[in-house]
Amino acid sequence: MDGLGDLLRIDLSTQKISKEPIPVELYRRFLGGEGINAWLFWEHFLKVDPKIDPLSQDNVLIMGVGPLASTGFGAGSKTKFTYKSPVYNLYGATSCGGGFSSQLRWAGYDHIVITGRAEHPVYIWIKDDSVEIRDASNLWGKGVLETDALIKEQLGEGFETVCIGPAGENLVRFASIMASCHRAGGRGGGGCVFGSKNLKAITARGTKGLSIYNPDGLFEVAEEFRKYKNGDLGSAYNHRAGTMNLIRDTHHTGLLAYRNHQGRMVPDEKIDKLDHNWYNKNIGVQSKACSPGCGFACGGWYHLKGNESPGARRHAGEWGPKPEFGAANPFGLGCDLSDLPEICHINRMCNDYGLDVMEISMTLSFLMELWERGIISREDTMKWTGESLSLEWGNYEAMEKIVEYATWRNNELGDMVSGGLYRAAQRIGDAKNVSVLKYAMYGKVGAAHEGATRISSFGIAMAVAPIGAHHLKGTGISAGVSEKFLGKPDGASSFALITKGGGLKEGKGASKYMLQGAGHALGEIFMAISNSLGVCHFLCSHGSLNEIPLDILSRGVRATTGITLTPEELITAADRVTNIQKAFNSRLGLRREDDTVCYRWMNEPILEGFAKGMKVSDFLEPIKDEYYVYKGWDKETSLQNKEKLEELHLQDVALVLAEEEGLACGHS
Amino acid sequence: MQQTKILQALKELCTGCHTCEIMCSLKHTGMVKPALARISVGYSKEDPLPFPIICEHCKDTPCKETCPVPDAMYTDENTGAVIIDDDYCIQCLACVEACPFGAIRVGPNQEILKCDLCGGDPVCAKFCPEVPGNRFPHLPWPTQSCLQYVEPSQVKNNQRSK
Numbered sequence: 001m002d003g004l005g006d007l008l009r010i011d012l013s014t015q016k017i018s019k020e021p022i023p024v025e026l027y028r029r030f031l032g033g034e035g036i037n038a039w040l041f042w043e044h045f046l047k048v049d050p051k052i053d054p055l056s057q058d059n060v061l062i063m064g065v066g067p068l069a070s071t072g073f074g075a076g077s078k079t080k081f082t083y084k085s086p087v088y089n090l091y092g093a094t095s096c097g098g099g100f101s102s103q104l105r106w107a108g109y110d111h112i113v114i115t116g117r118a119e120h121p122v123y124i125w126i127k128d129d130s131v132e133i134r135d136a137s138n139l140w141g142k143g144v145l146e147t148d149a150l151i152k153e154q155l156g157e158g159f160e161t162v163c164i165g166p167a168g169e170n171l172v173r174f175a176s177i178m179a180s181c182h183r184a185g186g187r188g189g190g191g192c193v194f195g196s197k198n199l200k201a202i203t204a205r206g207t208k209g210l211s212i213y214n215p216d217g218l219f220e221v222a223e224e225f226r227k228y229k230n231g232d233l234g235s236a237y238n239h240r241a242g243t244m245n246l247i248r249d250t251h252h253t254g255l256l257a258y259r260n261h262q263g264r265m266v267p268d269e270k271i272d273k274l275d276h277n278w279y280n281k282n283i284g285v286q287s288k289a290c291s292p293g294c295g296f297a298c299g300g301w302y303h304l305k306g307n308e309s310p311g312a313r314r315h316a317g318e319w320g321p322k323p324e325f326g327a328a329n330p331f332g333l334g335c336d337l338s339d340l341p342e343i344c345h346i347n348r349m350c351n352d353y354g355l356d357v358m359e360i361s362m363t364l365s366f367l368m369e370l371w372e373r374g375i376i377s378r379e380d381t382m383k384w385t386g387e388s389l390s391l392e393w394g395n396y397e398a399m400e401k402i403v404e405y406a407t408w409r410n411n412e413l414g415d416m417v418s419g420g421l422y423r424a425a426q427r428i429g430d431a432k433n434v435s436v437l438k439y440a441m442y443g444k445v446g447a448a449h450e451g452a453t454r455i456s457s458f459g460i461a462m463a464v465a466p467i468g469a470h471h472l473k474g475t476g477i478s479a480g481v482s483e484k485f486l487g488k489p490d491g492a493s494s495f496a497l498i499t500k501g502g503g504l505k506e507g508k509g510a511s512k513y514m515l516q517g518a519g520h521a522l523g524e525i526f527m528a529i530s531n532s533l534g535v536c537h538f539l540c541s542h543g544s545l546n547e548i549p550l551d552i553l554s555r556g557v558r559a560t561t562g563i564t565l566t567p568e569e570l571i572t573a574a575d576r577v578t579n580i581q582k583a584f585n586s587r588l589g590l591r592r593e594d595d596t597v598c599y600r601w602m603n604e605p606i607l608e609g610f611a612k613g614m615k616v617s618d619f620l621e622p623i624k625d626e627y628y629v630y631k632g633w634d635k636e637t638s639l640q641n642k643e644k645l646e647e648l649h650l651q652d653v654a655l656v657l658a659e660e661e662g663l664a665c666g667h668s
Numbered sequence: 669m670q671q672t673k674i675l676q677a678l679k680e681l682c683t684g685c686h687t688c689e690i691m692c693s694l695k696h697t698g699m700v701k702p703a704l705a706r707i708s709v710g711y712s713k714e715d716p717l718p719f720p721i722i723c724e725h726c727k728d729t730p731c732k733e734t735c736p737v738p739d740a741m742y743t744d745e746n747t748g749a750v751i752i753d754d755d756y757c758i759q760c761l762a763c764v765e766a767c768p769f770g771a772i773r774v775g776p777n778q779e780i781l782k783c784d785l786c787g788g789d790p791v792c793a794k795f796c797p798e799v800p801g802n803r804f805p806h807l808p809w810p811t812q813s814c815l816q817y818v819e820p821s822q823v824k825n826n827q828r829s830k
Binding site: 070071072074076099102106206207208209210211212215218219222223226230285286287288289291292293294295296297301303319 | 680681682683684685686687689690691693694695697698699700701702703704715716717718776791794795797798799
């Protein structure tokens with residue numbers, strides 16, 4: 001079939017490797033990428049108890065590329081990983097750029113399912129039709145950068161690799177999967193699943209290429225997409241500033257992670273030293289696309305000469321990737337480290353060790369707040385690490401040390417931190433005999449750095465995301481999209497902030513948040529479309545484009561594969577994907593009360609800035625009501641209804657849920 | 669001969685997105701198969717920055733001079749492209765060796781891969797994404813793409829890839 005690849009199944013215990021074609025019907029139902037991943041994951045856990053320990057060899061590691069990835073459509077080539085999360089114990093999924101997915105696709109594969117556990121460290125080698133499980137003892141213990149370089153040295157240029165660093169090997173629960181050195185599949189501990197399977201890396205080289213159903217059609221649709229993208233201000237802005245633009249852009253709202261989200265605004269002079277303008281002027285060298293076929297190029301390379309800041313001196317001569325907002329916000333503002341070169345370096349260091357920067361940085365800022373409050377002191381750091389360590393705000397040396405400890409788990413503090421923020425808070429609370437969970441920033445149980453949680457469109461996203469707090473399982477929608485699909489602009493994420501929750505002071509109850517829940521449900525669908533088609537989420541996120549180019553996506557799929565999927569069919573398929581993710585978590589026992597965020601975001605209002613006064617408890621429950629209703633789920637329990645699942649042709653899913661009391665009882 | 673347009677690469681605007689390779693292969697093979705692209709993205713040893721390796725379609729044609737087969741290489745009058753005629757090429761790789769830019773590639777099955785400017789509408793330049801130069805963050809955006817197919821008067825000096 002044109003434009004589509006096979007499914008590769010690899011069992012590391014038995015070393016059995018098999019290939020099978022993926023039925024076209026599966027693409028029609030789940031689109032590809034994250035969508036087909038979700039279905040393969042669901043199927044796996046029909047044979048395996050969903051409540052297994054994620055570190056057991058029965059966990060599965062699934063990887064997927066979408067039909068529009070690696071094609072020249074123009075929106076990049078994302079790699080999607082799915083597994084049961086070792087850090088959050090939920091549905092786990094993460095996404096990254098890098099060159100691996102394209103080599104995999106050009107070698108003839110769209111998905112890989114990895115099961116079992118190897119007896120000793122191995123890596124998977126893929127060259128077109130040949131697939132081998134190879135010994136990785138010479139790579140084990142090496143950092144990500146060295147691993148990538150060694151593989152290239154051994155196998156030659158052209159191989160692209162995803163691998164783990166020492167963090168994944170040491171079963172740090174939030175270890176990331178790193179692609180092409182610096183692109184991170186960071187959330188949910190996919191790297192820990194790699195480590196638990198003794199899998200160091202997967203490397204691929206594809207020279208077979210991808211047959212295209214209608215090459216002229218693909219040129220046409222790529223041209224159309226390119227015009228559309230260039231006509232959009234948000235997209236061009238992403239080009240220039242990357243996600244780091246959010247440092248300056250959200251500064252005045254008071255929603256940045258400053259000092260572990262205590263609600264104060266960041267002093268202007270600190271923003272001046274941390275924003276994309278400082279970056280571009282002083283250390284930014286060249287824009288960088290994260291993956292083949294990307295026309296956005298939101299990434300970049302930095303180069304430190306050594307004289308740019310006090311911190312730059314230590315790292316003079318260093319090259320590295322431009323930090324994303326997800327690193328610059330929590331390290332720079334969360335931990336109050338006002339030296340961008342140091343942020344760049346610690347981000348690069350986390351990449352090399354294979355640590356999720358969001359989880360580790362929010363754990364650091366959490367520890368720093370405990371220090372500020374006098375809950376932990378030098379006595380404790382002495383006891384836990386063997387050295388008297390100060391955790392004052394912005395103490396870079398301590399930050400770097402704790403990153404090391406967490407990676408190697410070589411002392412008590414490192415071990416506490418290696419379980420992720422939530423577990424660290426529990427363990428420190430136990431050790432100090434005082435509850436400290438209220439100083440940890442998380443949603444469900446996943447650490448998150450986005451202070452924007454305290455506005456409705458983000459708050460709902462953080463609370464209901466199937467993978468633990470996350471804004472990319474459904475980011476807000478624009479006013480135009482809300483108008484088009486919901487009849488009014490009120491579902492837009494911008495609307496949430498502009499109106500501060502749509503008339504909070506009038507106290508009109510649930511009605512004042514009308515359409516924020518519906519807007520999120522819609523945003524979730526658009527994200528599932530881009531995540532399943534394998535393209536960049538900038539296509540479907542609120543800040544980037546004024547409308548969602550469903551029609552262009554639909555024609556792109558047609559030109560590439562010959563499969564006709566109307567915009568409506570894309571929406572239905574994406575809804576199906578979100579329902580599978582939900583169903584898995586329902587099997588684990590998650591219910592409405594689990595869709596929530598941490599104490600501070602719920603109860604402590606923003607103290608300064610445009611968003612002053614906002615907190616999640618003001619809006620979360622009514623917005624959840626609306627969200628569940630719009631999804632077709634039961635409001636009381638959040639569980640799915642049989643009718644809704646049948647409408648999506650997921651009767652078999654409904655049957656499983658019914659057996660395990662994971663289906664809504666009543667009819668709504 | 670008339671003045672022809674020129675394919676130029678502004679190195680510092682390369683994002684490493686490989687779109688040029690993808691589109692080149694789509695144009696020439698009908699598949700997305702960068703292994704058969706006639707353009708490639710290269711890296712130097714000194715830094716991680718990517719840059720496109722393009723055929724310069726030189727006036728002094730070292731590739732053509734070296735070619736042992738008469739008529740196997742010629743310059744297209746309309747586009748100025750230096751072209752390999754597959755009917756005559758004996759795949760001796762002499763041109764590959766002779767190119768000072770490493771711009772003539774060899775495919776997985778010894779295919780000789782050389783840019784032909786797509787007959788005057790090179791898809792690499794057409795689809796190379798516009799990016800703003802980081803060095804001029806105050807300029808409006810997007811500004812320009814790395815690969816450009818331009819009139820000789822618009823050629824910038826730094827176009828040689830290596």
